[in-house]
């Protein structure tokens with residue numbers, strides 16, 4: 001007689017992080033109410049532990065819906081999501097211990113409480129001991145430059161400070177997975193930098209898995225190891241960030257800055273000139289790098305003084321448009 005081993009109740013292979021993806025989404029579909037069209041349509045993705053994964057797509061593509069399902073805030077119409085091997089629907093309590101989340105509009109923060117009170121409240125809610133919450137809250141508030149204003153109500157903070165409190169709240173219980181929906185939306189340059197440095201530290205030094213959505217190309221470029229692009233609820237690309245960027249660098253535009261106001265310049269097809277504060281900016285796209293040298297020669301023939309030549313990185317909208325024309329996976 002043979003003995004059958006029961007499948008473990010937790011992750012498929014507990015402790016084996018290489019075998020269990022941190023985030024696993026299989027055939028996920030969500031149709032809201034009586035809508036005919038699914039907002040998330042048979043999405044499957046696997047995010048290895050320790051990765052910063054960019055979940056990208058145009059407005060209304062289905063990113064927030066997917067994150068809300070991962071966070072257990074919405075039920076899918078069909079399909080399955082697992083966090084560190086724990087099924088979000090069937091092993092809810094264990095799955096909820098695996099992540100912290102920053103959702104749109106800092107909804108994981110109480111505005112009438114101070115930053116300190118928010119962290120105490122959410123730490124206790126996550127089952128932490130009071131003494132541990134105090135230590136962790138101090139570490140987070142100091143790290144995010146909020147310590148001096150920890151006793152003020154979050155509602156009175158600037159948008160950047162509120163977002164930093166949202167990040168701190170998500171990290172209070174030191175979860176292995178961090179879900180960040182537009183973590184830098186509406187932040188100024190300095191606050192964006194702080195939040196980005198934190199995300200990088202979380203991944204590189206603390207081994208966390210980060211899934212983030214963003215519309216900012218620099219965030220993708222600087223932080224993400226891998227990206228998936230979703231459009232109309234469907235994944236149209238799932239590849240390394242390097243591959244995504246190299247594919248689109250070829251389509252990059254160039255910008256040549258010329259001394260003086262010279263809108264009458266004769267330019268090759270595809271280039272345009274605009275005046276800008278005592279200078280002229282010539283922009284356009286080239287198929288071959290040599291074309292840019294031909295442009296510069298032509299400008300010099302017209303006695304234009306070239307001050308600078310730079311490549312303009314594509315923005316994410318360009319990337320999405322390119323992917324729609326040429327879907328890609330690797």
Ligand SMILES: Nc1ncnc2c1ncn2[C@@H]1O[C@H](COP(=O)(O)OP(=O)(O)OP(=O)(O)O)[C@@H](O)[C@H]1O
Nearest residue numbers: 032033039040057058059060061062063064065066
């Ligand atoms: N509560 C809801 N009820 C009905 N439809 C919804 C609801 N929430 C989202 N949707 C619809 O689902 C689709 C996907 O929305 P979702 O917010 O997930 O997109 P997104 O990719 O996060 O967009 P954005 O970048 O603008 O935040 C959209 O068509 C949206 O209108």
